[in-house]
Amino acid sequence: MPPRPADQAPLRGGRGSGRVRVWLLCSAVAALASAGVVKAWRGDGALTLPIGPVPVDRYFALAERDGLPGAHDLRLQLDPQPGTQEVVAAYLREEHWLVPISTADALTICSLQARRCPTLILVLSESAGADQLMARPWIHSVQDLRGKRVAVGRSAVGRDLLMGALEREGIDPAQVRLVTMPMAAMPASLRRGEVDAAVLAPPYSNAVQRLGLARSLEDSRSSPGEVLKVLAVDPARLQQARPQLVRLLRVWQAAHAAAAAEPRQARTWMGKAIGLNATGFQRAEAGLLYHPLVQQPPMLKPEGLLAWNLQLVASRYHSRGWVEEGVPRPAVDASLVQEALQTPGAQPSLTSSAAPK
Structure with missing residues (x-):
């Protein structure tokens, strides 16, 4: 285009803004795309995860630094991206099939590539300011x-x-x-x-x-509950990589637990890569809510927060002409979180699970 x-x-x-939406994302993909190779599954049981320069994604980097993937029998490779929209573009050009994105971006993916409309398996954060x-x-x-x-x-x-x-x-x-x-x-x-x-x-x-x-x-x-960041998976890959994805959820939980155990040290390290000191990182997280695995099953139920969010976002974006009528919505799968919780010691509290620090 x-x-x-x-x-x-x-x-x-109005409806004309739908063309703006498509142009914005298509131009982003065109600017970034080359013949992509699917990186998220390396065929050796390893996962590759693209991450943006934002506090939420830094917990995966902290996990890598502390060797948490290995402790959970997971091989994880991170692929840093210059921005969150580049993470979306990497999914759209099929370079990645496992991505941390907003529910709004997940719905946009569904409108552009219905066959790859992602399945959402974890709420990474809720924006509360x-x-x-x-x-x-x-x-x-x-x-x-x-x-x-x-x-x-x-x-x-x-x-x-x-x-x-x-x-x-x-x-x-x-x-x-x-x-x-x-x-x-x-x-x-x-x-x-x-x-x-x-x-x-x-x-x-x-x-x-x-x-x-x-x-x-x-x-x-x-607008509480309306801006969620989630872990999204191409449904065609979900079952093949299920054991590794369950381990990734445990690693995510463990990273938050590690940060809670040594908050100052963790904030200093996580903030350094995105230009923040420990105090700045703490302030950056003040408007974020993190929900531990034990809180997530109700959120992922058919009548839970995530389904409500997707319905609201889809309805509003359709009324504004940002997505067409009949666009599929992302599926939500709570079973991976439930399986992750079956492991002893998989339920420590997060750095922020009820209210922002």
């Missing part, structure tokens, strides 16, 4: 965004948060200029005055706050 003439456009809720609509210091409210340029990433998460804020204030989305860019570029764009506001998540929101470039106008606390 050819690129649009410009990278700025009014944020609209981590995703923020931030604006230059002299912009005091959402009402002041009329006529302003607002940066969003290629994922639908940022656009959805912005759209919700505008709708609650009765603002016509066409009055806002949408500028699409990688989240990593947003702090510099704010500093240069190229945009007036941006939808950011850690660690980029931390940088903006530290430099005094912007203030928070609204965050994901206004």
Whole structure:
């Protein structure tokens, strides 16, 4: 699909914005794609997992550092990506089939590649303030965004948060200029005055706050349970790799337990790779909820949080023209978590399981 003439456009809720969605993701894939080789399964019982430069994914890196995969009889190789949308692109181009992504991105994958509509097996985190609509210091409210340029990433998460804020204030989305860019570029764009506001998540929101470039106008606390990050699997690979995936869930739990045992040391190490010190990493996690394995089975039930989230996201994105009618929804499989819990000692508490630190 050819690129649009410009990278700025009014944020609209109508059917035309569906073409914007498809173009944004297709252009991301085209920019990143080459003839991909499926990395997530190496044929020797090992898993490869792409991770982005975000706090949630750093727990997998901590697990690798501490040798936790080996302790759980798992061979795990991490594939660092420059951003979370590159993780989505790696799945779309079939370079990976196991990815940590948002439920919004999972639904978008289903709209673009129905045959690879992923199965969700774990809730990695719940955003409870981590995703923020931030604006230059002299912009005091959402009402002041009329006529302003607002940066969003290629994922639908940022656009959805912005759209919700505008709708609650009765603002016509066409009055806002949408500028699409990688989240990593947003702090510099704010500093240069190229945009007036941006939808950011850690660690980029931390940088903006530290430099005094912007203030928070609204965050994901206004929509509890609506922004989830999950572990997603290509259903064609699920059964073949099931034993390794169950071990990966145990490794994830063990990594959180290790961080809880030595929080300062863990935060210092995990934060270093994404430009944060221990205090900065703690602040970055203040808007995130982590749910231990023992809490996850009810969340993964047909009437649980994840199913509710997918229904809400699908309904809202369809009404805004971001996905077409009849697009399949990701399946949810609670059986891997249940199997992981059958192992003695698989239920330690996480660094944050009920409320953010």
